[in-house]
Amino acid sequence: MDGTYHRWRKFKNTFMQALTCLCAVLVVFPLGLIFYHVLTSGVGSVNWAFFTQLPKPVGELGGGMANAIVGTFELLGLAAVLGVPVGILGGIFLSEYGTTRLNWWVRFGADVLNGVPSITWGMVVWALVVVPMKTFSAWAGGIALGMIMVPLVMRTTEEVLRLVPGGYREASLALGIPHWRTVLQIVVRTGVKGIVTGTLLALARVAGETAPLLFTALGNQFWNHRLSDPIAAIPVQIFDYARSPYEDWHRQAWAGALVLLLLVALINVTVRGLTRDRFSTRS
Amino acid sequence: MTSGATEPPKLTVPPAKPSNQGAADAGRDTLEPAISARDLSIFFGTHQVLKRVSIDIPARAVTAIIGPSGCGKSTFLRALNRMHELVPTARMEGQIRLFGEDIYARDIEPVVVRRRVGMVFQKSNPFPTMSIADNVTVGLRLNGMARGSMLSEHMEKALIMAALWDEVKDRLNAPATSLSGGQQQRLCIARALAVRPEVLLMDEPASALDPLATARIEDLILELKRDYTIVIVTHNMQQAARISDQTAFFYLGDLIEFGSTSKIFTSPSKRQTEDYVTGRFG
Numbered sequence: 279m280d281g282t283y284h285r286w287r288k289f290k291n292t293f294m295q296a297l298t299c300l301c302a303v304l305v306v307f308p309l310g311l312i313f314y315h316v317l318t319s320g321v322g323s324v325n326w327a328f329f330t331q332l333p334k335p336v337g338e339l340g341g342g343m344a345n346a347i348v349g350t351f352e353l354l355g356l357a358a359v360l361g362v363p364v365g366i367l368g369g370i371f372l373s374e375y376g377t378t379r380l381n382w383w384v385r386f387g388a389d390v391l392n393g394v395p396s397i398t399w400g401m402v403v404w405a406l407v408v409v410p411m412k413t414f415s416a417w418a419g420g421i422a423l424g425m426i427m428v429p430l431v432m433r434t435t436e437e438v439l440r441l442v443p444g445g446y447r448e449a450s451l452a453l454g455i456p457h458w459r460t461v462l463q464i465v466v467r468t469g470v471k472g473i474v475t476g477t478l479l480a481l482a483r484v485a486g487e488t489a490p491l492l493f494t495a496l497g498n499q500f501w502n503h504r505l506s507d508p509i510a511a512i513p514v515q516i517f518d519y520a521r522s523p524y525e526d527w528h529r530q531a532w533a534g535a536l537v538l539l540l541l542v543a544l545i546n547v548t549v550r551g552l553t554r555d556r557f558s559t560r561s
Numbered sequence: 562m563t564s565g566a567t568e569p570p571k572l573t574v575p576p577a578k579p580s581n582q583g584a585a586d587a588g589r590d591t592l593e594p595a596i597s598a599r600d601l602s603i604f605f606g607t608h609q610v611l612k613r614v615s616i617d618i619p620a621r622a623v624t625a626i627i628g629p630s631g632c633g634k635s636t637f638l639r640a641l642n643r644m645h646e647l648v649p650t651a652r653m654e655g656q657i658r659l660f661g662e663d664i665y666a667r668d669i670e671p672v673v674v675r676r677r678v679g680m681v682f683q684k685s686n687p688f689p690t691m692s693i694a695d696n697v698t699v700g701l702r703l704n705g706m707a708r709g710s711m712l713s714e715h716m717e718k719a720l721i722m723a724a725l726w727d728e729v730k731d732r733l734n735a736p737a738t739s740l741s742g743g744q745q746q747r748l749c750i751a752r753a754l755a756v757r758p759e760v761l762l763m764d765e766p767a768s769a770l771d772p773l774a775t776a777r778i779e780d781l782i783l784e785l786k787r788d789y790t791i792v793i794v795t796h797n798m799q800q801a802a803r804i805s806d807q808t809a810f811f812y813l814g815d816l817i818e819f820g821s822t823s824k825i826f827t828s829p830s831k832r833q834t835e836d837y838v839t840g841r842f843g
Contacts, residue, residue, distance in 0.1 A: 443686070445682060445684055445686035446686055446688060446689075448644065448647070448680075448682060448686070449682065449686045449687075449688070449749070449752075450688075450699075450703075451644065451647070451675065452642065452644060452675055452679065452680035452682075452753070453675065453676070453679070453699065453700035453703075453704070453752065453753065453756055454672050454673065454674075454675040454676030454677075454700065454704055454756060455672075455699075455700060455703045455704060456672050459703045463703055464688060467690050468688070468689060468690050470690075
């Protein structure tokens, strides 16, 4: 009697452990699958020309995505310049200033914005920027990506600054250091690595966004010379190429996907390096 | 010495009143109390934490605040440099004078009060992003009170006063977090001393330290009282008896008894005080 009961309990334990393990593996499995597939399909087309040449017209083989690669970096730069200061300052306000009631609304707003489908951002910026300017532009694309970054950066900044122990704030204020200097030179300085980490993760997140760029940056087969003109970006280029009927463009799309994947992976690895450093200085 | 470093900031002190330094000197000469509180009440929301406390704390002496947890002693201490105002619901009634000057006057900024009344906390809290040297000079730098070579001079003085100089003089640029717990607490004392306050408030400064580090802090407090007015909150009755000249016993927000330490510990006039110092409750 006792023995069967124990065996039944042991069985349940093993079964549930196996189930949780299986689910954990299921998280990693798709990543491996994506990476394997993108790598095998794209690596053949990643060559020097891919990074240095403009797209070739239909029918001509070869060419590259140089304009889209540069365009992605330009768009990320614009998004960072527009979105990061707003996000960080907003996060500082949430953590260090503000009233409970106001903070609740701001936080609620930021969380809702985080859940807004990215294509909605594209439509909003299209109506607010593209229509008045009467043209698709790098500006519009940067604004769309920047707006997606704001709530992300704001919430991480807030979380990171909340982790800074209150004792440091008190110590600084007790020295007669004004509140704003305490916030800037004690609190933010203590949390700066976390803020950088959050900003980089937000950049990695928007680097692959396609939908918000379709109505704003539009894409461009040539170099962009002015920020008020349409601009190419890797995800948009992948989108255009992947739905084309041409075999060569499909190969280019895979190569673009691989480069984009590596870019995002690179940002994540950088973040890992930063956070590891943070833990080592703490201990 | 630069004038900014030697004189307390006066930005918000009205010109009609005597300068801070003058008031302070006069106070010390005539044995006027360093701090005098009158009918001080503190509320957090609707909860009254201090009840009409009146007390005169003498200059250049160590005054110990004792009492069971929740008696309002920390709140009293934090009211002395307006740190309790960090709690948004905090409200105070009554008056606190620092060498004759009302520190809650309408035109006095808390920032100015806190430069004159320094504070050391229970948990040592050196800034983790800064070196030992930067921790000591941070108040001077961020308050714009000194710069350049004056900084290192003030830093050395503060570290010597805090009895830490010999231990850290060869590694001033090491991170502050590399110090031991007791050293970190003395670093915090040096940091508070560097801005040259007139009063030093200590909130159980040794309660997280081992006996040896505690002894060093106590020796340091006895040294510092030659130049500073020290108010220390402690849970440790032996510590209060060892280092303080005056002792105040708080219970449930009331100041029960205040007098010379020897009297409080040997022949208190109130029954509650006697029960507490003999360990019968609290």
